[in-house]
Amino acid sequence: MDVSKDLVAASATPLVLAILADGDSYGYAIIKRVADLSGGHLQWTDGMLYPVLHRLERHGHIAAKWSESEAGRKRRYYRITKEGRAQLAAQRKQWQVVDGALRGIWLKACPA
Amino acid sequence: MTSFAGQPLEGQIAEWRSFVRRRQALHGPDVEELEGHLRDQLAELTEAGLSGDEAFLVAVKRMGNLDALSREFALEHSERLWKLLVIARDDSDAAAKTSKAEVLVVVGLAIAAALAIKLPALFGLHLRPDEEMPPFYFRNASLFVFPLLAIYFLWKRASGVASSLWLVLPFAAAALFANVYPFPTGSNTEILTALHLPIALWMAVGFAYIRGRGLAGNDRMDFVRFSGELFIYYVLIALGGGVFTGFTMMIFQSIGINPAWFVAGWLVPCGAMGAVIIASWLVQAKQSVIENMAPVLTRLFTPLFTILLLVFLVTMAWTGSPINVKREVLIGFDLLLVLVVALVLYATSARDPQAPPGFFDALQLLLVVSALVVDGVALAAIAARISEFGFTPNRVAALGENLILLVNLAGSAWLYAHFLRQRTSFAALERWQIAYLPVYSIWAAIVVILFPPAFGYG
Numbered sequence: 100m101d102v103s104k105d106l107v108a109a110s111a112t113p114l115v116l117a118i119l120a121d122g123d124s125y126g127y128a129i130i131k132r133v134a135d136l137s138g139g140h141l142q143w144t145d146g147m148l149y150p151v152l153h154r155l156e157r158h159g160h161i162a163a164k165w166s167e168s169e170a171g172r173k174r175r176y177y178r179i180t181k182e183g184r185a186q187l188a189a190q191r192k193q194w195q196v197v198d199g200a201l202r203g204i205w206l207k208a209c210p211a
Numbered sequence: 212m213t214s215f216a217g218q219p220l221e222g223q224i225a226e227w228r229s230f231v232r233r234r235q236a237l238h239g240p241d242v243e244e245l246e247g248h249l250r251d252q253l254a255e256l257t258e259a260g261l262s263g264d265e266a267f268l269v270a271v272k273r274m275g276n277l278d279a280l281s282r283e284f285a286l287e288h289s290e291r292l293w294k295l296l297v298i299a300r301d302d303s304d305a306a307a308k309t310s311k312a313e314v315l316v317v318v319g320l321a322i323a324a325a326l327a328i329k330l331p332a333l334f335g336l337h338l339r340p341d342e343e344m345p346p347f348y349f350r351n352a353s354l355f356v357f358p359l360l361a362i363y364f365l366w367k368r369a370s371g372v373a374s375s376l377w378l379v380l381p382f383a384a385a386a387l388f389a390n391v392y393p394f395p396t397g398s399n400t401e402i403l404t405a406l407h408l409p410i411a412l413w414m415a416v417g418f419a420y421i422r423g424r425g426l427a428g429n430d431r432m433d434f435v436r437f438s439g440e441l442f443i444y445y446v447l448i449a450l451g452g453g454v455f456t457g458f459t460m461m462i463f464q465s466i467g468i469n470p471a472w473f474v475a476g477w478l479v480p481c482g483a484m485g486a487v488i489i490a491s492w493l494v495q496a497k498q499s500v501i502e503n504m505a506p507v508l509t510r511l512f513t514p515l516f517t518i519l520l521l522v523f524l525v526t527m528a529w530t531g532s533p534i535n536v537k538r539e540v541l542i543g544f545d546l547l548l549v550l551v552v553a554l555v556l557y558a559t560s561a562r563d564p565q566a567p568p569g570f571f572d573a574l575q576l577l578l579v580v581s582a583l584v585v586d587g588v589a590l591a592a593i594a595a596r597i598s599e600f601g602f603t604p605n606r607v608a609a610l611g612e613n614l615i616l617l618v619n620l621a622g623s624a625w626l627y628a629h630f631l632r633q634r635t636s637f638a639a640l641e642r643w644q645i646a647y648l649p650v651y652s653i654w655a656a657i658v659v660i661l662f663p664p665a666f667g668y669g
Contacts (some may be wrong), residue, residue, distance in 0.1 A: 126244065128252040144275030145252070149244060150283040157287070157564055157634040165240075168247075175244045 102141050111151050113194060116187040119161055119179040123170075126152065126175070128151070150175060160186050218644035220253060220263040227271065234277065236285035238563075250272060277316040313492070316366055320359045321488040325356040332476075340475035346401060348480075350389040353409035356487045358382045363417035363488060367495070368422045381415040385659075392663040399604045400663040401548070407608075407655040414652035431645045436560050437494055439505030439553075444490040452482050476542070507559030513554050513578055520581040529590070533593040541609040544589040548616035549583040555623050559644050564637045568630055575629040579620050586617060608658050617655055619647050 118124060118132050126148055133141050155161045162182035168174040179187070229484065231242050247529055248268050274280070308652045332338070336345045361382075385408055394401035420437065421430040456474055463470040519530075526535075534540065590613060597606055610669035626640040 125247075127248045134394075144279075145248060145273045146277075146280040147283060149241065149603040150280075150287045153241075153284075153287050153565070157636075157638050158268060159638055163565070170248070172245065172247060174247050175240075206379075 100140055101135075106142060107143065108168065111143070112155065113149075113150075113190040114141075114178060115151060116154065116183055116190065117161065118188055119177055120184060123176050123178040129177075155183070158186075159183075174191065220257075223263075223267050224249065224253075231277065232307075234284075236281040236288060238288075239279070241284065245274065250581075264391040269272070278525055286400070310496075313356045313496075314434075316363065317488060317492040318448065319361050321485035322360050324356045324484040324488055327359070327475075328480045334513040338476045338480055340471040346396065347390075347404075348403040350401065350408070351386070351407065353388055353412050354382065354389065356484045357409070357412050357416050358489055359488060361416050363491065364416070365422075368419075375419070378415060381412065385412050388659050392668055394668050396627065398669055400668055403604055403608050403662055404659050407658040410655035411652050411659055414649060417648075431648060432560050432641070435556060435645075437491075437646070439557055439560070440494040441487075441490055443504045443508075444493050445486060446485045448490055449483075450487065451484055452479075504555045505585070509554050509557040509561070513558065513574055516551070516554065517574060517578040517581060520578070520585055524581060524584060534589055539587065541593050541606065541613070545609050545612050546587055548582060548586055548613065550621065551578060552619055552623075553614055555579060555620070555642055557629060559641050561635065564641060568637075572627060572631055576631060578622060579624045579627065583617065583620055583624060586613065586620075590617075604662050604669065608662065611654060611658075614649055619644075620651075622647070 100209045110205055114136075115129060118129055121208075125134070129152075130145055130148055133143060150152055150161070152161065156163055156177070159180060163175050163177045165173050166176050171192050227249065228246055231237055231245065232239075237245075252270040253266050254271065257263065257271055259271065331345070331347055336347050338344060340346070361378055365378075389404060389408055392400075392404075394404075417434045418433070420434045456478060459474060459478065504561075524618060529540055555575060557577075558571070593610070597610070622643050623640065626635065626643055629635040630637055630640060
């Protein structure tokens with residue numbers, strides 16, 4: 100099962116913010132983490148993560164800096180900011196509303 | 212394990228890198244970041260047992276379609292290629308067709324602008340070399356060409372006619388307020404109207420430029436960039452026009468014919484109007500050929516103006532000579548603030564919002580602070596004069612503008628200081644500048660609409 104494009108796009112921001120709230124990270128690791136978390140069902144086109152990261156950075160939700168990776172290559176590490184955490188909390192509430200609404204109707208309409 | 216020295220993979224990565232580099236939306240650091248990603252992916256795939264070629268194919272495929280990717284980057288970083296407008300069109304065949312149609316539309320609108328300035332002549336308002344220009348032309352200067360410029364943008368952005376119809380309103384209102392008030396000849400409020408109407412109307416042109424989507428910050432910044440480049444192109448065209456005019460006079464006078472009636476009545480006014488449309492088109496079309504000039508000039512003149520203001524302050528403190536408040540001083544200091552705001556605005560527009568604070572940002576802060584101090588000193592001197600001689604429309608207009616610019620600069624200084632101490636991102640400063648833009652036009656509209664009746668058209 101592949102999750103639809105729109106859902107992937109909509110969930111990208113809260114996922115990235117939540118993963119960074121869990122600890123600083125970089126692009127490749129974030130994508131790995133998303134794949135792990137979703138059991139491989141959330142397939143991102145790898146490159147598309149970076150415009151998302153840059154947008155979040157522009158909005159001040161995350162901050163970035165170049166550091167050396169363990170192998171000695173330059174890598175861009177991202178960390179969540181205070182505003183980012185606030186944004187994450189807001190997004191979480193919105194998703195809970197969506198989730199709650201869906202659950203309510205699914206139990207009635209199509210009991211699994 | 213992200214280096215593949217000595218393997219064919221390293222060559223493939225280099226090829227991929229140079230291919231990606233050709234995309235104008237992707238800058239060096241972005242490519243580096245993506246390459247790091249590619250290498251991580253390759254390391255994992257080869258470790259899992261794939262051959263170099265297989266791993267490379269999979270990794271590149273997972274990275275995604277480069278066209279789509281660079282389009283995403285372009286949307287996110289519109290400051291990098293607002294000029295190319297690649298977001299709107301990626302089909303080169305269609306692009307070639309529209310550009311031919313565009314030339315026709317541009318030439319048509321330029322001719323329309325040139326004819327528009329001649330319309331008043333049908334009603335007896337002539338432009339003649341030996342007579343003063345009727346004030347009608349001063350008051351309505353922007354109305355001859357701005358509506359046509361708006362039409363050009365609406366056409367270019369393929370905006371619907373119905374949704375853009377409301378843009379007629381500001382232009383109609385401008386025509387009304389420029390012409391219904393009974394100004395005595397040469398009154399101060401009439402001159403104020405002539406000076407402020409273009410500023411107020413420029414916002415309407417801006418709405419046409421951004422297709423009425425006034426909320427997205429990127430779009431507004433694009434319009435700021437456009438305005439700066441348009442100004443520079445216009446000055447360049449005007450220089451050329453001056454040379455052209457000079458030769459016209461010279462060669463005809465050499466055979467005993469005076470072409471002054473043609474130069475003053477046709478060449479200069481029609482050229483000045485048509486050039487606005489042509490320059491706008493050139494800004495859009497030729498951006499890829501010429502680098503943006505406004506940011507380059509900003510870089511050049513920011514240090515010079517900073518030094519000038521600092522030396523001025525030191526000299527004033529040293530000699531103790533007060534500012535000699537004459538008629539023009541208040542306007543002069545207004546213009547100084549306008550210039551500093553423009554330097555800040557264009558430095559902001561060209562800056563990579565993600566770059567860390569640097570020397571140039573500190574210099575900008577120094578410039579803004581010294582401008583604030585200089586203006587503070589000037590304002591104190593002017594306030595004394597006003598309390599002595601009372602209010603006139605010129606003084607109130609100049610004071611209002613001074614205040615508006617002061618607030619902008621104070622806010623900018625505050626945000627620059629915060630940014631330099633890494634308390635806030637550069638985006639905050641950019642947002643402040645963008646959010647402030649309508650204030651200028653609204654104040655200009657107030658001057659046009661309220662000042663003449665408030666000061667008895669004097």
